[in-house]
Amino acid sequence: MTDAILELRGVSKSFGEGDRRVDAVRDVTLDIDRGEMVSLVGPSGSGKSTLLAMVGGLLQPTAGAIVVDGEDITRHGKGARTRYRRDRVGFVFQGSNMVPFLTARENLLIVGEFGGVDRGALRHRADELLEELGLARVRDQVSSQLSGGERQRVAIARALMRDPVLILVDEPTASLNSELGSRVVDALKEEIHGRSKACIMVTHDERMAERADRLIEFRDGRLHSADARPETVRSSEAR
Numbered sequence: 001m002t003d004a005i006l007e008l009r010g011v012s013k014s015f016g017e018g019d020r021r022v023d024a025v026r027d028v029t030l031d032i033d034r035g036e037m038v039s040l041v042g043p044s045g046s047g048k049s050t051l052l053a054m055v056g057g058l059l060q061p062t063a064g065a066i067v068v069d070g071e072d073i074t075r076h077g078k079g080a081r082t083r084y085r086r087d088r089v090g091f092v093f094q095g096s097n098m099v100p101f102l103t104a105r106e107n108l109l110i111v112g113e114f115g116g117v118d119r120g121a122l123r124h125r126a127d128e129l130l131e132e133l134g135l136a137r138v139r140d141q142v143s144s145q146l147s148g149g150e151r152q153r154v155a156i157a158r159a160l161m162r163d164p165v166l167i168l169v170d171e172p173t174a175s176l177n178s179e180l181g182s183r184v185v186d187a188l189k190e191e192i193h194g195r196s197k198a199c200i201m202v203t204h205d206e207r208m209a210e211r212a213d214r215l216i217e218f219r220d221g222r223l224h225s226a227d228a229r230p231e232t233v234r235s236s237e238a239r
């Protein structure tokens, strides 16, 4: 019995055919443990978003297996795949999408529309997350009036609402200043540690990457390093 929430076994993804074939992700094998927050870094085009999309059940790998909490999601049929995306994984995309005419809080509460959740508990959880992510002040503001950074944080809070086992975030702090960015990453980390979830956070921001428990680096679709502790990376870099 392993403590891994996420196991990737020889995962590859190619797009196109022949001369136009792009090997976006190549033979990636990796485990992420319960309670672990991992940051994923690498140059533009190195396959980070493609990997996240496969783990989130949005893209089918060309080869390999992806096991989440004991479930091989690459073998899922359509129904199981939809349930997996809805209940097991929280996804924050590179450009976070909000319902513009709903308030910050309402954007969190819409996850309850899937049903089966106590409304009072839902509201309590929404307010708790808004507080943790520094959004209490803008709770009742419609999201078209929120700043880019605020909208990103609402997207993160929303991803956490359904209590997913795995949280995937693509560039969560891109439009945040460093103080706010650190606060967002720390709130995420607390959530991951405290509730024994796992998280992959893609970021170009070195300071944010360093706040994670482990740093994974992609180069050209391959795992370049998988266990670089933030300190190791820092000291091996010429500045």
Ligand SMILES: Nc1ncnc2c1ncn2[C@@H]1O[C@H](COP(=O)(O)OP(=O)(O)OP(=O)(O)O)[C@@H](O)[C@H]1O
Binding pocket: 015, 016, 022, 023, 024, 042, 043, 044, 045, 046, 047, 048, 049, 050, 051
């Ligand atoms: N649907 C697609 N069809 C063809 N090629 C694709 C597709 N999606 C991604 N690619 C290619 O796969 C490679 C990896 O893309 P990916 O989006 O995973 O990179 P990334 O590491 O997330 O980059 P960035 O840091 O710029 O977001 C790129 O060369 C990209 O052009």
Ligand SMILES: [Mg+2]
Binding pocket: 048, 049, 050, 094, 170
């Ligand atoms: Mg990307």
